[in-house]
Amino acid sequence: MPPPNNSRKAIAPNLIELPAKLENLPLFMTFVCDQARQFDFTDKRTLEIELVLEEALVNVIEYAYPTERPGRLILHLEGKADGKLHLEIRDKGVLFNPLERAAPDLEAELMERPIGGLGIFLMKELTDGISWHRKDDENCLSIIFEPRHVK
Amino acid sequence: MPPPNNSRKAIAPNLIELPAKLENLPLFMTFVCDQARQFDFTDKRTLEIELVLEEALVNVIEYAYPTERPGRLILHLEGKADGKLHLEIRDKGVLFNPLERAAPDLEAELMERPIGGLGIFLMKELTDGISWHRKDDENCLSIIFEPRHVK
Amino acid sequence: MEIKELKRENDLLTATLSGRMDAITAAEFTSQLENWITQELKSFTIDCGQLDYISSAGLRAILMAAKKVRSLDGKLQLAALQESVQTVFEISGFDKIIPIFANLDDAAS
């Protein structure tokens, strides 16, 4: 039996580049979710993709450009023939590797839990692959989603 | 008196690149309209921008890639400090200069009016500047919108 | 885009067209019209008061409809166009080939 032909599902690299401001968050989100839906991800997985994306984008918007006017935010999205979705988020902001942040203490009492510090942790937990590198003065965060998240 | 300072309104070149399919039309439209609204265009002018944009995109989607699977469609948007919005639409499809199309005969009787052929005409009528060139195997359609259209 | 039938009298139908008539939605109008024609209707008055947007794909559907009903000895009339839709009609010269009225009452008289 020949292997199932998923190649018609593959989508070429898609790109959106906009200033890193909160006003543009919905547009970035729609860009990815529309494509994810065309790529046959379940509603549940699409919600998780949305969550990871929001965390990644909001961090660039809030922290990557501390002094200047809103800098650039570039988002690449590529659907592979094997059903995986590859996302790359790039900014020219301060060097920051999110994967080096320590995980939050999930056992702490209510009053001991610090405010914040959950975004990066959620990103790590809900993706099927995440890596970071710095290249040409850019932070590049690469993320892989499988149609169904296996923990 | 110093000239009015509109520079805070300028928006850097923004970019979206997606396959040229009708499914992606709403995303391209939202991309431009969101930015136009941030750029303080009136609702009336935003509707006209929307119309011009739909005509330009639909032509690429319907005609630029007659044989292959959906090709690429690239849209650049730049808000200038003088309040003008610059749009560039690029595709790698068949060479086609829309500005060479003859205008439709607006005086013809109902039964003599041909079906179609109004899209390019509307684009020309509603823009404040439109030019086309072919470069590196790409059709580049450049469009300028002023906040208020002067005929 | 939404099409709502208001009333039928003999072979005359009155309806409203609302929302956006664009490259994605215009075909709905064409197939609705074909459907009506199979029901022996041949004259149509359409209230466009809630039609917010029309592109050349919409104009194409309107022109096809107008030609079709003319060939059946019927007619297609529009009423209550919003300013931006009216502008698109005027630029395209459609105000000279499609009867346009201020409201449904004017269209009926």
Place this chain on the structure above:
Amino acid sequence: MEIKELKRENDLLTATLSGRMDAITAAEFTSQLENWITQELKSFTIDCGQLDYISSAGLRAILMAAKKVRSLDGKLQLAALQESVQTVFEISGFDKIIPIFANLDDAAS
């Protein structure tokens, strides 16, 4: 996101939270809670049955609220979380610090 007050009994308020609690909307919850606290309310039960989405900005607002009301000797309880929201709470360990009930009745008893 929408916040709707259902009822008040002494210093206990019951409300529903619906829609999306994200980086853009979460601040509405924080300011609504501050507003309630100035009205002498200090215990809150929130029905999240129609809450479709929560991100870390939402969790942040919930945690700030829970700490605030604890410091007033009140409490914050949630009810009827959707599966995807429940998952986010569990991953974050919030199910161990915020009381979560199947529905409003369970929360009341």
